[in-house]
Amino acid sequence: MTQMQTLTFVAPAEIETRSFQIIGDELAARGIKVDPETEPVVKRVIHTTADFEYAETLRFSEGVVPQSVLALRDGCHVVTDTSMVAAGINKRVLGRFGGQVHTFVADADVAAEAKTRGITRSAVAMERAAALPEPPIYAIGNAPTALVQLADLVQAGKAPMPRLVIGVPVGFVNVVESKELIMGLGCPYIVAVGRKGGSNVAASIVNALLYLASDGARD
Amino acid sequence: MTQMQTLTFVAPAEIETRSFQIIGDELAARGIKVDPETEPVVKRVIHTTADFEYAETLRFSEGVVPQSVLALRDGCHVVTDTSMVAAGINKRVLGRFGGQVHTFVADADVAAEAKTRGITRSAVAMERAAALPEPPIYAIGNAPTALVQLADLVQAGKAPMPRLVIGVPVGFVNVVESKELIMGLGCPYIVAVGRKGGSNVAASIVNALLYLASDGARD
Numbered sequence: 001m002t003q004m005q006t007l008t009f010v011a012p013a014e015i016e017t018r019s020f021q022i023i024g025d026e027l028a029a030r031g032i033k034v035d036p037e038t039e040p041v042v043k044r045v046i047h048t049t050a051d052f053e054y055a056e057t058l059r060f061s062e063g064v065v066p067q068s069v070l071a072l073r074d075g076c077h078v079v080t081d082t083s084m085v086a087a088g089i090n091k092r093v094l095g096r097f098g099g100q101v102h103t104f105v106a107d108a109d110v111a112a113e114a115k116t117r118g119i120t121r122s123a124v125a126m127e128r129a130a131a132l133p134e135p136p137i138y139a140i141g142n143a144p145t146a147l148v149q150l151a152d153l154v155q156a157g158k159a160p161m162p163r164l165v166i167g168v169p170v171g172f173v174n175v176v177e178s179k180e181l182i183m184g185l186g187c188p189y190i191v192a193v194g195r196k197g198g199s200n201v202a203a204s205i206v207n208a209l210l211y212l213a214s215d216g217a218r219d
Numbered sequence: 220m221t222q223m224q225t226l227t228f229v230a231p232a233e234i235e236t237r238s239f240q241i242i243g244d245e246l247a248a249r250g251i252k253v254d255p256e257t258e259p260v261v262k263r264v265i266h267t268t269a270d271f272e273y274a275e276t277l278r279f280s281e282g283v284v285p286q287s288v289l290a291l292r293d294g295c296h297v298v299t300d301t302s303m304v305a306a307g308i309n310k311r312v313l314g315r316f317g318g319q320v321h322t323f324v325a326d327a328d329v330a331a332e333a334k335t336r337g338i339t340r341s342a343v344a345m346e347r348a349a350a351l352p353e354p355p356i357y358a359i360g361n362a363p364t365a366l367v368q369l370a371d372l373v374q375a376g377k378a379p380m381p382r383l384v385i386g387v388p389v390g391f392v393n394v395v396e397s398k399e400l401i402m403g404l405g406c407p408y409i410v411a412v413g414r415k416g417g418s419n420v421a422a423s424i425v426n427a428l429l430y431l432a433s434d435g436a437r438d
Contacts (some may be wrong), residue, residue: 010392012339012364019391050389050414051270087416120231145231172227172271174240178418195269198419199307 019047027055037065041190044208048200055077057192064164064188065212069138070212071163075099077136077207079129081122081146081169082106085139088203093210102136104128105146123149130159137164141202144169144178151181164188166205168197238266246274252425256284260409260427267423283407285385285430288354290382291432294318296355297425298348300341300365300388301325306359307422311438312429321355323347324365342368349378356383360421363388363397370400383407385424387416 010018023046027034029190032055034042045054075098080086085102094101104110104125114121126149129136140146147167167174167182167189179191190205211218229237242265246253253261253272264273294317299305305322313320323329323344333340345368348355359365366386372378386401386408388394398410409424430437 015390015392022391048389048392049417050391050394059433077341082306084303084306084419084422087302171234172241172269173234175269198268198417200303200417200419203303 005145012167016047023047028082030055032056035060040212041065041205041208044204044211045192045201048204051196053196054192054201057194057196059183059189059191059193061183061187061189064190065209067188068164068190068209069213071137072099073097076134076163077102077132079104079132079136079138080202081125081138081140081143082199084199085141085202088200089139089206090218091209093214093217094206097213101133102129105143114151119188120145122146125151126150126159135160135163135204137166138162139166139206140204141166141168141197141199142170144171144174147182148174149176151185154185154187162187166202167191168201168205170197170201171195220318234357235266242266245271249274251275251306251405253263254279257396258341260284260424263423263427263430264411264420269416269417270415272415273411276415278402278408278412279412280402280406280408281310283409284428287383287409287428288432290356291318291428292316295353295382296321297353298323298351298355298357299371299421300344300359300362301418303418304421307419308358308425309429309437312433312436313425317430321348323350341365345369345372345378354379354382356385356425357381358385358421358425360385360416360418361389361395363390366401367393368396370397370404373404373406378410381406383409385421387424389420390414390418392417 023043034055038060042055042058046052056069077100079102083103083106086101089101091101105121110124111121114124116178122143122145130153138150165182167179172195175195179193182189183191253274257279261274261277265271280325281347296319298321302322302325305320308320310320321373324340329343332338333343339363341364349372357369384401384406385418386398391414394414401408
């Protein structure tokens with residue numbers, strides 16, 4: 001007899017279904033109404049963090065969820081600011097549509113170029129993203145600097161308008177301001193205002209959009 | 220003139236120093252006292268999540284921080300439940316001590332064996348971890364099942380007592396119970412009680428311990 005037997009075995013798919021039910025019930029109990037269009041994203045972020053604060057801090061530009069679903073079905077690529085965001089994205093589903101994940105900041109030649117030019121790796125990485133054949137989706141879960149550099153390139157006409165910016169860096173310095181900057185850029189955005197966010201939040205937003213695009217398929 | 224210029228440029232290393240100062244000040248302002256021994260871990264988790272709740276939910280077994288620092292300096296390996304936790308760990312510092320990260324659940328042959336035997340990939344992955352030459356550190360940020368299976372193997376005498384279990388899965392089903400189970404196992408643990416946790420939290424705890432082990436060096 002082990003303590004394990006005190007825990008009811010619940011299959012992973014069933015855990016997710018139950019979890020989403022609990023999240024829906026608790027949102028209702030807290031009197032929080034979520035727009036049906038953005039609900040799958042909000043719920044998946046809460047599922048990933050167990051933090052209901054996101055129901056009140058996530059901001060969506062007009063029509064961003066259906067627009068992003070179309071972009072993903074179009075094979076739109078995704079640029080992330082860290083390997084952790086990339087690791088969390090369902091690359092099978094993204095790949096089915098023709099999309100790929102790029103984390104330029106982790107590339108050895110980006111580090112080398114940054115050193116030669118005396119600028120940050122993050123700045124070089126954003127230039128690489130701007131040079132992709134089609135404007136990508138940006139999923140930024142860590143570095144406010146990445147959002148600031150992206151905004152600067154777009155405003156200077158050196159990068160095309162992104163298909164979507166997921167702006168959810170986390171932290172205490174420059175984070176709040178970097179999110180305000182992105183919301184003023186004129187591009188489609190999903191932003192968690194305030195200090196909170198993270199790689200897990202960025203990846204979960206991408207996945208929520210992917211599962212809408214794939215009608216729920218995970219493979 | 221771009222909006223970027225409204226944001227003061229702060230170098231990444233300086234951002235971290237300032238962030239830790241802000242976290243310390245806010246903990247003090249909230250009247251939260253943190254044990255100096257566990258403080259570097261608590262602060263790094265708050266730095267990663269911007270969530271001060273962790274100052275009250277993180278639980279540490281007696282002496283676990285110095286014990287884990289010694290284990291890492293000894294070249295102890297780290298087993299993670301997801302690729303996202305693995306992606307977030309500073310593998311350069313871990314490698315300097317001789318440690319490696321294993322994410323058995325992501326291995327193709329683990330999936331094949333699970334299929335053949337009709338059990339979960341997570342169960343096979345835990346058996347692989349139990350068969351490592353030395354007991355590892357487990358960093359579990361996602362799957363309560365992984366904690367349950369680990370506890371079961373240890374209690375059945377099929378796995379040696381872990382050097383440390385970082386038990387921070389997140390979610391709504393079986394998560395709270397799986398953490399209680401680990402705290403009753405008799406092994407060194409760092410656990411975030413309640414529903415919250417995540418891959419980012421698991422990785423940040425490993426990194427906090429690594430930076431203590433390396434006296435702050437990141438490379």
